[in-house]
Amino acid sequence: MGLQFPTRIFLLLMFLAGGTVPVVAQNNLGSFSMTDAAYLEPTVTTIEEWVREVSLVLSVTDQKGRFVGNLQPSDFNILDNDRRQEALTFFESETNLPLHVALLLDVSSSVAYKFPLEQGTIGQFFREVARPPDKVGVFAFNQDVRLVAPITNNWRQVSRRIRKLKADGETALYDAISQAGLWLGQDREPSRHIMILITDGQDNSSKSSLEETISRVLMAEASIYAVNVNEDFPVDLAEEGEANLKKLADATGGIYLHADSDGAVGRAFGKIRRELRSQYAVAYRPSDLAEQPFHRLQVIVPNHLRARCRTGYYIK
Numbered sequence: 001m002g003l004q005f006p007t008r009i010f011l012l013l014m015f016l017a018g019g020t021v022p023v024v025a026q027n028n029l030g031s032f033s034m035t036d037a038a039y040l041e042p043t044v045t046t047i048e049e050w051v052r053e054v055s056l057v058l059s060v061t062d063q064k065g066r067f068v069g070n071l072q073p074s075d076f077n078i079l080d081n082d083r084r085q086e087a088l089t090f091f092e093s094e095t096n097l098p099l100h101v102a103l104l105l106d107v108s109s110s111v112a113y114k115f116p117l118e119q120g121t122i123g124q125f126f127r128e129v130a131r132p133p134d135k136v137g138v139f140a141f142n143q144d145v146r147l148v149a150p151i152t153n154n155w156r157q158v159s160r161r162i163r164k165l166k167a168d169g170e171t172a173l174y175d176a177i178s179q180a181g182l183w184l185g186q187d188r189e190p191s192r193h194i195m196i197l198i199t200d201g202q203d204n205s206s207k208s209s210l211e212e213t214i215s216r217v218l219m220a221e222a223s224i225y226a227v228n229v230n231e232d233f234p235v236d237l238a239e240e241g242e243a244n245l246k247k248l249a250d251a252t253g254g255i256y257l258h259a260d261s262d263g264a265v266g267r268a269f270g271k272i273r274r275e276l277r278s279q280y281a282v283a284y285r286p287s288d289l290a291e292q293p294f295h296r297l298q299v300i301v302p303n304h305l306r307a308r309c310r311t312g313y314y315i316k
Contacts, residue, residue: 052315053089054080055283057097057192057223057253059275059308060301067278068305069094076307077300080286090283097281098133098191101126102180102222105162106199108142108171111229122162125269129276135191137183138162141176142169143205147183173199174206174213177224177248181213185220192279193222196272197248198265200230201241210244214251219314223254225275227268253310289315 058076060068071093078085103122122138130136138149138161149161177195184193195217208216217224226245230238242256249256255275257268286295293315299307 052289053283053285054295054313055090055190055281056297056299056309057095058280058282058299059253059255059278060280061306061308063304067274069278071280071301071305073282075301076280076282078282078284079296079298079300080284081288081292081295082298083287085284085287088282088284090281092281094277095192095279095281098135098189099130099194099276100184100187100191101130101134101136101194101196102184103136103138104176104180104195104197104199105138105140105165106142106171106173106197106229107140107165107167107169108202109168110171110202111167111200121264121266121269124266125273129273135187137180139176139180139183140165141172142167143172144169145172145176145179170205171199171202172205172207173201173203173244174208174210176206177213178208178216181216181220181222184222192276192281193220194276195222195224195252195254197224197226197245198229199226199241199245201226201228201243201245202230203244210247214248215314217248217252218310218312219316221310221313222252223310224248224252225254225257225272227257227259227265229259229265251311253308255308 056078060071062068073088073091076088078088103126105122126136136149137147140146140148148165177197180195184195187193203210206213226249228242228245230241246256248254255271257271259265260267289295294312295315296312297310299309301307
């Protein structure tokens with residue numbers, strides 16, 4: 001997940017009688033005396049310009065899938081539209097950036113028999129993971145999408161609301177993800193945008209396509225952690241659902257996981273919890289933003305390690 005952190009630079013344009021326009025950056029304002037400032041005040045115009053920084057949240061694993069947490073800034077090679085970015089503007093290992101989480105629960109009829117197994121685990125997960133600065137919203141979806149538990153630190157109340165949900169109806173998976181992306185995208189504070197998706201991967205009711213949904217998640221700078229609870233579908237439908245969830249996770253820098261053989265999601269939640277505690281946060285200022293609205297991203301790390309992050313970002 002990562003966010004883009006705009007950095008303000010204030011320019012003072014002083015329109016003088018001779019037509020010259022000296023430009024003074026904010027960092028140099030200290031060289032002016034109070035007398036100078038008072039003299040210039042009637043003829044000063046302030047222009048606000050935005051210089052974009054791209055922030056990424058990364059997970060790095062070794063060949064056995066174990067998280068690697070001792071890397072240095074020089075170990076990361078970031079390619080933005082295939083151009084190497086020379087200098088990071090921010091780096092933090094085992095980041096403490098707040099979490100902004102959208103939990104999406106499939107409550108359609110196709111997963112009704114799994115639902116009781118999920119309910120007890122969800123509250124426990126957030127009690128272990130969420131801290132006061134974090135924000136969590138719980139979305140339930142079948143053919144409709146609704147926010148059933150807004151931001152709160154009362155996880156018992158959240159658990160009670162989840163237990164009251166009844167599973168039935170069709171599945172608008174992509175519409176639910178798109179709506180959660182809009183909700184996450186409203187957050188402008190530095191944070192990690194996370195979607196945790198508990199579903200079988202089937203969609204038979206959405207207006208959005210898979211490709212449109214991925215674009216909306218990237219615009220929200222969110223990562224999808226997809227937990228597949230399907231076990232009893234025919235092979236072709238099961239493979240389709242798995243492929244959909246893997247595409248969503250891979251494109252957004254998340255992970256694809258499968259529930260246990262009994263349908264419980266506790267082990268998958270445990271892996272998500274460990275990852276959220278092992279992530280890197282980095283930021284850089286792109287060398288060129290003028291080419292196109294979407295920029296491809298690739299992060300390369302040494303020693304056969306694997307860095308996982310979103311596949312790109314949109315210029316806003």
